[in-house]
Amino acid sequence: MTTLTSHEGLYQLLLQKQQLEQERIKSKLEENAQDIQDYYAMWAHQIKVPLSVLDLMNQTNTIDKYETSNQLLITNQYLDMMLHFIRLKSFHQDLSxxxxxxxxxxxxxxxxxxxxxxxxxxxxxxxxxxxxxxxxxxxxxxxxxxxxxxxxxxxxxxxxxxxxxxxxxxxxxxxxxxxxxxxxxxxxxxxxxxxxxxxxxxxxxxxxxxxxxxxxxxxxxxxxxxxxxxxxxxxxxxxxxxxx
Missing domain, CATH: 3.30.565.10 (Histidine kinase-like ATPase, C-terminal domain)
Structure with missing residues (x-):
């Protein structure tokens, strides 16, 4: 049976720690990617609502100033939320x-x-x-x-x-x-x-x-x-x- 020296044992321990850290980082990246993918799918569903309202007003020639402004505001709200959701993943790099x-x-x-x-x-x-x-x-x-x-x-x-x-x-x-x-x-x-x-x-x-x-x-x-x-x-x- 081969006995590891203290230096070899320490080296093995460091390798194990490095491997665990790499697995943790990989798991976190995969989780973040899945979060963003899930959000994109949900966002695509949300954004269709105000766009459909605007399209309907355009097709029926019933453009209303207030309703148009409201739907554009809601659309912008969803866009802004998407950008902030992405930035939230690197929050501490985006602080002032x-x-x-x-x-x-x-x-x-x-x-x-x-x-x-x-x-x-x-x-x-x-x-x-x-x-x-x-x-x-x-x-x-x-x-x-x-x-x-x-x-x-x-x-x-x-x-x-x-x-x-x-x-x-x-x-x-x-x-x-x-x-x-x-x-x-x-x-x-x-x-x-x-x-x-x-x-x-x-x-x-x-x-x-x-x-x-x-x-x-x-x-x-x-x-x-x-x-x-x-x-x-x-x-x-x-x-x-x-x-x-």
Whole structure:
């Protein structure tokens, strides 16, 4: 029987560790590739909805300015989500921390969705303090867009109220259809659409998953509470500003 020397044993151990690390990296790359492939398939299904609406208006010569703007906005939303989903895979290589005025960022998102508010006849208010935080404005804008877009999507009448509190929290509250208690624990699971998502044929189940991942990576937190037929309240907490 051949006995390995201490140097040979150490060499074998290092080779095993290297092989395990290579297998881990290969598995991660395959997982990422499968995630992107699955998302592309889902995205292709989603993008057909606004494009079909635009095509129908064109064929029937019933072009409506507000509806056209809304469908183009939704199309752009899906494109933006796809780009952010891809960038999320290399999140820490795509960060730029700076001082951000949260109210100013929220105003730009509200302005971006003004046609949706008008089209659905929803009141929107922004109140509270001028919060100044250190974060990444591009990723944070995407978070606000997703949360506010969901509020608009699931609110047929009433209002969406946004408040910046002096305890470094932003509360986005709507008067929409609400979320079933059984769905709340799984809201941030990838691909989970819940009852409301099943009602909306084009729900992806990725928006809130991405929001949670982004905020976690930025060192922030999110809490969602809701009651069916009484609306939803989303709290984004910026007190924890250490990047993870």
């Amino acid at each position: 921390f700076e001082k951000i005025n949260v109210q100013s960022l929220l105003r730009s998102v509200i302005q971006e969705y003004k046609y949706l508010f008008i089209h659905k006849d929803l009141d929107v208010s922004l109140s509270g303090f001028d919060l100044l935080i250190i974060s990444d404005s591009k990723w944070l804008q995407f978070v606000f867009e997703q949360v506010i877009f969901n509020a608009i999507k699931y609110t047929s009448e009433g209002s969406i109220d946004i408040k910046c509190q002096n305890d470094h929290q932003v509360i986005i509250k709507d008067t929409g259809i609400g979320i079933a208690a059984s769905d709340l624990p799984r809201l941030f699971d990838k691909g989970y659409t819940g009852f409301n998502g099943r009602l909306e044929n084009n729900a992806s189940g990725l928006g809130l998953y991405m929001v949670k991942q982004i905020l976690h990576n930025l060192g922030h937190d999110i809490i969602i509470s809701s009651k069916v037929n009484f609306g939803t309240s989303v709290i984004i907490d910026f007190k924890q500003t250490e990047n993870r």
